[in-house]
Each structure stands twice: as C-alpha cells, then as structure tokens.
Amino acid sequence: MDTDLDYQTTLATFGIEAEENLSTIEEGLLDLESRPRLDPELLYSLMRAAHTLKGNSAILGLRALTDVTHVLEDCFERLRVGELAVTGEAITRLLGAVDRLRRTLRVAVAGAPEEDGDHDRLMSLLESVRDGRSDPDQVEAAGESGSRQSGDRVSVSTLRVDLTRLDKLLNLAGEVYIGQGRLNRLLEDAAARDATLAGAIWQLDQLHTEIQDEVMRLRMIPLGPTFRQYRRTLRDLAREAGKQAVLVTEGDEVEVDTAIVDRIRDPITHMLRNAIDHGLETPEERALAGKNPTGRISLRARHSSGGVIIEVSDDGRGLDRDRIRARAVALGVIADGTELTDAEMLHLIFTPGFSTATAVTELSGRGVGMDVVRRDIEALRGTVKVDSTPGGGTTIVLRLPLTVAIIHGFVVAVGEERYVIPLDAVEECAAFQVRSQGRDCQPGVLNLRG
Numbered sequence: 001m002d003t004d005l006d007y008q009t010t011l012a013t014f015g016i017e018a019e020e021n022l023s024t025i026e027e028g029l030l031d032l033e034s035r036p037r038l039d040p041e042l043l044y045s046l047m048r049a050a051h052t053l054k055g056n057s058a059i060l061g062l063r064a065l066t067d068v069t070h071v072l073e074d075c076f077e078r079l080r081v082g083e084l085a086v087t088g089e090a091i092t093r094l095l096g097a098v099d100r101l102r103r104t105l106r107v108a109v110a111g112a113p114e115e116d117g118d119h120d121r122l123m124s125l126l127e128s129v130r131d132g133r134s135d136p137d138q139v140e141a142a143g144e145s146g147s148r149q150s151g152d153r154v155s156v157s158t159l160r161v162d163l164t165r166l167d168k169l170l171n172l173a174g175e176v177y178i179g180q181g182r183l184n185r186l187l188e189d190a191a192a193r194d195a196t197l198a199g200a201i202w203q204l205d206q207l208h209t210e211i212q213d214e215v216m217r218l219r220m221i222p223l224g225p226t227f228r229q230y231r232r233t234l235r236d237l238a239r240e241a242g243k244q245a246v247l248v249t250e251g252d253e254v255e256v257d258t259a260i261v262d263r264i265r266d267p268i269t270h271m272l273r274n275a276i277d278h279g280l281e282t283p284e285e286r287a288l289a290g291k292n293p294t295g296r297i298s299l300r301a302r303h304s305s306g307g308v309i310i311e312v313s314d315d316g317r318g319l320d321r322d323r324i325r326a327r328a329v330a331l332g333v334i335a336d337g338t339e340l341t342d343a344e345m346l347h348l349i350f351t352p353g354f355s356t357a358t359a360v361t362e363l364s365g366r367g368v369g370m371d372v373v374r375r376d377i378e379a380l381r382g383t384v385k386v387d388s389t390p391g392g393g394t395t396i397v398l399r400l401p402l403t404v405a406i407i408h409g410f411v412v413a414v415g416e417e418r419y420v421i422p423l424d425a426v427e428e429c430a431a432f433q434v435r436s437q438g439r440d441c442q443p444g445v446l447n448l449r450g
C-alpha cells in the first residue's frame with residue numbers, strides 16, 4: 001500500500017471539506033452582522049463548523065490549523081454567552097482571520113512551508129478578538145485581507161467528481177453520437193423497409209440522448225453558493241468606498257454548467273464594483289433623495305429559452321447620459337451631435353477604454369472593465385445589455401447558454417451538400433413550398449411575409 005498517496009488523497013479531501021466549513025463560517029459571520037438580534041442557532045452552526053475543522057485538522061496532524069481553530073471556537077463561544085459584543089469591528093477582524101485561515105489551509109494542503117510569522121499573526125489576531133482587545137493595526141490588516149482577496153474567495157468551487165473525467169465522458173458521448181449519425185444514414189434505406197430495424201435505431205437514439213443528458217446534469221451546479229459568496233465581496237467593497245449596501249439574491253436554485261460558473265465570476269465581480277463605485281450614492285446622498293441609506297444590489301438568475309439570464313441591478317443614481325455622450329465624443333467614438341437611441345447610448349459603456357469616473361479609485365476609473373465583461377460574455381456565446389433609470393438604478397442583463405460543452409446544431413441541405421448551423425443562431429424556421437405557377441412566382445422562391 002502506498003501510504004504517502006493515501007495521505008495525499010485524504011489531505012485533498014480534507015481541503016475540500018475545510019473550504020466548505022470556512023465558507024459556512026464566513027456566511028454565518030455576515031448573517032450575524034446583518035441581524036438585529038443575536039441568533040443562538042446561527043452561533044451554534046459557526047461553532048460546529050469550527051469544531052469540525054479543528055477535529056479534522058488534529059486527525060491529520062495539522063497542528064497550526066488545530067491551534068487556530070481552537071481559538072476561533074473560543075471567540076464564537078464568547079459571542080454566544082454575551083461576553084463578546086457583535087460589532088462591525090469584531091466581524092471585520094473575524095472575517096480577516098477567516099481569510100488568513102483559508103490561506104493557511106491552502107498552504108497546508110499543498111504541502112508548502114508556512115511563511116514566517118503567519119501563524120503567530122493569525123493567533124494574535126484571534127486572541128485579541130477573543131479577549132476583547134482593540135488593535136488598530138490588526139483591524140486594518142483584517143479588512144485589507146478581506147477586500148484584496150475577494151477574487152480568490154469567490155473562485156472556490158468544487159465538484160466531488162474529477163471534472164476532466166466528466167469532460168472525457170462527454171467527449172466520448174459526442175463521438176458515439178457522430179458515429180451513430182453516420183450509421184443511421186447508411187441504414188436509412190434498409191430502415192425504411194424494415195420496421196424492426198427502424199425501431200432498434202430509434203431506441204438507440206433515445207438511449208444515447210439519455211446518457212448525454214445525464215452526463216450534462218453531472219456538470220450542472222446551482223448558482224446559489226456562488227451568489228452567496230459575493231456577499232463578502234460586496235461588504236468589503238462597500239466599506240472601502242464608504243457606502244452601505246446589501247446583496248439580495250434570487251434564483252439560487254438555477255443550475256448551469258460548472259464551466260459557465262467559473263467564467264462569469266470575474267464579470268460579475270466587476271459589475272458589483274461598478275454598482276458600488278458608480279451606481280450607489282453615499283448614505284447621506286441617499287437620505288437626501290428619500291432613499292434608504294443602505295443601497296440594494298440584486299443578483300437574479302432564471303431560465304429562459306434553453307439558456308439562463310443573470311441580472312445585476314442596483315437602486316442607485318442610474319447612468320448619466322450626458323456624461324456618457326461627452327466621454328464618447330472625447331474618445332472619438334461618436335461625432336458631436338450624433339443621434340443615438342437610448343439603448344445605443346447606454347451600450348457605449350462597453351467601449352474599450354471607456355469610463356465616466358471623475359477620478360481613478362481603488363475600484364474603477366481606469367477604463368478597463370465593461371468592455372472586458374462584454375468580451376468574456378460573448379466568448380461564452382452570450383450577450384450583455386444594460387438598462388438604466390435616472391435616479392432609479394441600473395440593471396445589466398447577461399444572457400448565457402446553459403453549457404459550452406455541447407453546441408446543438410441544425411442540419412440543412414443545399415443540393416448535395418449538408419451544413420450544420422449552431423442552433424442558437426437560428427432565428428426562425430419556415431415551411432417552404434415551391435410555387436411554379438403564376439407570372440409573379442419564380443421556382444424556388446419563398447414568399448416570407450411579403
């Protein structure tokens with residue numbers, strides 16, 4: 001028996017489960033901060049996740065993780081009994097500790113040596129939270145860790161089946177489908193004369209379709225876990241910008257291919273940044289406008305016509321058409337005085353190098369963003385459009401296929417040639433009847449709505 005291989009396999013499995021426990025802790029801390037009253041059951045769930053992480057770390061001999069999660073447990077226990085107050089500062093520092101713990105975990109799973117001082121700094125941070133001590137340097141470090149690593153955090157996604165195996169299985173199913181199609185064409189004449197043969201071919205078609213569908217379902221994951229991970233990203237971005245925001249998600253149960261999920265993370269992150277920096281007003285500005293000081297940003301998903309629609313919307317100030325036009329003229333994208341529809345005007349924000357920000361900030365202003373979003377979405381055979389109401393907010397709509405693993409085709413024949421057109425490019429199919437009688441009707445001409 002290869003004990004080293006067994007240990008590495010166990011360590012990899014531990015890493016997956018530990019990431020899930022850290023995500024549970026992170027989401028629980030965000031829930032804790034947003035609720036007006038202390039929820040004992042929520043604190044118990046945090047303690048269970050930390051306890052599980054501590055126990056599994058101890059079994060594998062990961063002493064550093066065991067020590068840290070033990071102190072984390074103590075923090076949750078003090079919150080539960082009321083010895084430690086639930087404040088924004090405490091939550092920020094605990095979230096910062098989760099970030100560092102996540103980094104420590106990945107180092108441990110990779111078998112790499114831990115950086116000098118990392119463990120001591122993490123222990124010091126958690127002990128200061130547990131003991132109710134305030135340390136400005138540690139508070140700053142915690143917040144910095146959270147906001148800078150938002151992209152890393154959101155990128156965590158796991159399937160308990162090796163994705164390369166699923167890809168190979170899907171490719172094999174596709175090859176079988178192609179071979180079966182060739183065989184069907186060779187047997188067309190015989191099947192037309194033999195009902196038994198025709199029935200056997202039909203049954204094979206059905207079985208193959210079911211196999212392909214099942215393989216595709218194995219690759220599908222719900223969007224809910226990905227959407228919920230953005231809560232932390234949004235919190236960090238809002239605090240950095242001096243604004244208040246809450247993330248609302250809908251359609252968590254909508255499933256898409258895991259490859260789609262991986263490739264829409266960066267576009268959604270950028271749209272959330274824009275919503276915070278460009279969209280939402282400051283709490284004072286919102287109050288003056290009669291709005292809730294806390295802005296509302298929504299992530300919604302739904303199925304539509306064999307694909308999925310994802311909407312990112314905010315209830316902020318909306319896009320400034322005059323500023324967009326002025327910027328487009330300055331960049332030479334349009335000439336001064338060019339007449340544009342509202343949709344065309346808003347679509348200008350997807351122009352490379354386009355930004356209406358008055359100053360470069362940590363979040364935006366460099367003109368690199370929405371054009372990348374458009375390019376990333378179109379690379380997935382998707383589309384993106386924007387709608388905005390002055391003073392009422394902005395909504396960006398992404399229309400995406402459910403999967404990029406398979407492209408369904410529509411076979412057409414022209415003379416002796418056969419062509420396959422991607423099905424999502426087909427707008428309409430019309431019945432074709434050749435009219436050869438009448439002075440105004442030419443053979444082979446289709447009269448389509450005049």
